[in-house]
Amino acid sequence: MTGKLYGLGLGPGDPELITLKAHRILTGAPVIAYPAPDTGPSFARQIAAPYIGAHQLEVPIIVPMRVERFPAQEVYDGAAETLARHLDAGSDVAVLCEGDPFFYGSFMYLFERLSGRYETEIVPGVSSMMAAAAALGRPLAARNDVLSIVPGPLDDDIMQARIEAAGAVAIIKVGRHFARIRALIEAMGLTSCAGYVERVSLAEQRVLPLADVTEITAPYFSMILIYKGGEGWNARTAAATE
Known part of the structure; x- marks a missing residue:
């Protein structure tokens, strides 16, 4: 046996x-x-x-x-x-x-x-994406929203197309790509829709609106969640993380 x-x-x-x-x-x-x-x-x-x-x-x-x-x-x-x-x-x-x-x-x-x-x-286990949404206090998607999971190493043009096509986006594997990804999100006018979470569920967890992140680098275990759908979650998230 x-x-x-x-x-x-x-x-x-x-x-x-x-x-x-x-x-x-x-x-x-x-x-x-x-x-x-x-x-x-x-x-x-x-x-x-x-x-x-x-x-x-x-x-x-x-x-x-x-x-x-x-x-x-x-x-x-x-x-x-x-x-x-x-x-x-x-x-x-x-x-x-x-x-x-x-x-x-x-x-x-x-x-x-x-x-x-x-x-x-x-x-199966609880994914960091689900834990990040819970920490951010904002659902990932609702109704007919399309949720896209976008790896951070993707080229800007591919990433932009994926973000444009979705109502909700989880950008994973941010790490050393953070500055480039944030610049792309800013250029797309989506900074106010984005939340940032690092080291989710750990003692050193940080949860912030992306606009409030002052660092130009991010740890490997970090993620950006973007919501563009019709629910009013972005404003509530900003208030909850202040």
């Missing part, structure tokens, strides 16, 4: 936002794997730390944090082989995923390599 592979969504950072199901599997799995940078701690492990026991075997999956391209396929090939050895030995393996495993999550690359060979279960 082989072990079972789990992809556990842990939510945006607050350990209390881990679902009951993810907690049950996390505390019961003999092997815990998680992505980790080659420098610094693993954010996924930090979220789960209160629930990891000394009896559990931990398997860090080292993923280089680089702007330039790196051999990602080799990283996931090697990680899949390592996890397969534990699964073949009959041990269940829980892979920790910040946010949700299938929402821009690295777990999908392990899923691609292992799900055809082993029983696999995905446990």
